[in-house]
Amino acid sequence: MAGIKRFITYIYAYENGTKGINAGFAKVEIRGNECRIEVHLRGTPIRMGMDQVYLFKVEGGQMLAFPMGEMRMIKGSGDYGTIIKADQIGGSEYSFAEMDGMVFAGEEGAIAMTRWTEGEPFTVKTENIRLWEPQRFDVGGTENQKENEKNENIAERATAERVNAEKVTAKKTENPADKNGENAAEELHATEMPMRNIFPKFVWVDTWERFKNTYPYFTLPEDKNVECVRIELKDLRELPRKYWYLGNNSFLLHGFFNYRYLVLGKLEEDKWFIGVPGIYQQQERMMAAIFGFPEFMTTDHINQFGYWYHTLDE
Incomplete structure (x- = not known):
């Protein structure tokens, strides 16, 4: 392809x-x-x-x-x-x-x-x-056993790739106190994860620096203390697991597919936010609030362009 x-x-x-x-x-x-x-x-x-x-x-x-x-x-x-x-x-x-x-x-x-x-x-x-389900076979199977095994391994390998990708960051900062119930949490879909942060605070700093070194970095015109980087939808998986549900947020997806990027920003020490680009309008303000993005930062007063944002670690 x-x-x-x-x-x-x-x-x-x-x-x-x-x-x-x-x-x-x-x-x-x-x-x-x-x-x-x-x-x-x-x-x-x-x-x-x-x-x-x-x-x-x-x-x-x-x-x-x-x-x-x-x-x-x-x-x-x-x-x-x-x-x-x-x-x-x-x-x-x-x-x-x-x-x-x-x-x-x-x-x-x-x-x-x-x-x-x-x-x-x-x-x-x-x-x-x-x-669809991967084909399975009995221990004493027929001559199709090898083909069935191949199909099953493909499915299991793909599943393992997704799970491993989700575990990489968590593995580096594993907290022994969080091991109880870890297996049950892993089986949940991202939108159903318990609302708890399994990442220590210092990981935020590491993640922030990695984003700054990888993606376009800028500060908001009216407040030099607000730092931002442009990120992609897939980068939400780099955030603490309790925020992965944002990847299914209809308002965030609408903004991403319109402008092709999101914003990870830093308001102050240990205070980050996810920003969705858009135009400030009354109807848009209501929809943003319904979907969890109640605040707006204006970067262009003439065209009313800016970012609807949701604070993290609040």
Whole structure:
């Protein structure tokens, strides 16, 4: 998958297998082995709660689904974004090139779907979604044992890569007092992590210096004491684990996909914040507050550009 590939695909609501209204769109960008997906849903039958997001491959008249994450829905609307490896979808042996579309499954059978390929027909219902699982075999298996073992190892290796990436920083600063319940915490999804900081304070300084040496550094015009660096969405995983949930925050994702960056800033000693670029408007202020970014720093008084920010370690 060399080069860059971009496309937009429209999403439709479905009821009892029947295609309904246009419910939004998804943007897909593949750059090398990195696949960026941005989704915006509006007016879907998925009214409230968490919407499960899947990529799928049509197989045997069913949607073989690969879980991508969850999207919070409010009054039928929601936004979602993620970055994945294009050659290994959901820890499987399948690549993005083999995917046929995306499906969004909510509560009580509510569903929305987009398909960007033509071919085998299928019925769009939640009961027609089959989750992908790595193939397994018995100890005294058949001649397909080696192939099954290969598929299983691919999935396990991908899972191990994700877990190891999350553990690297934590391992360097492991606190013996935090070992109780550590295994249970590791099994939780990032959005479900206990709200506790397992990183000592001095790691903030190390992380801050590393960001300053890696990314563009600047100070805000009206206050030279406020230092900032531009970071990317993936860099949220460099922060203490209790802040990883911000990677699923709809307001933050909306700002990131509009401006292609976020801000990690330092207000004062041991006081950091995450900033989302945007324009100060009354409606935007209300949305920012709802999603946990109640404060705004203006960098351009004429155009009202600045950063909505959420303080850390507060």
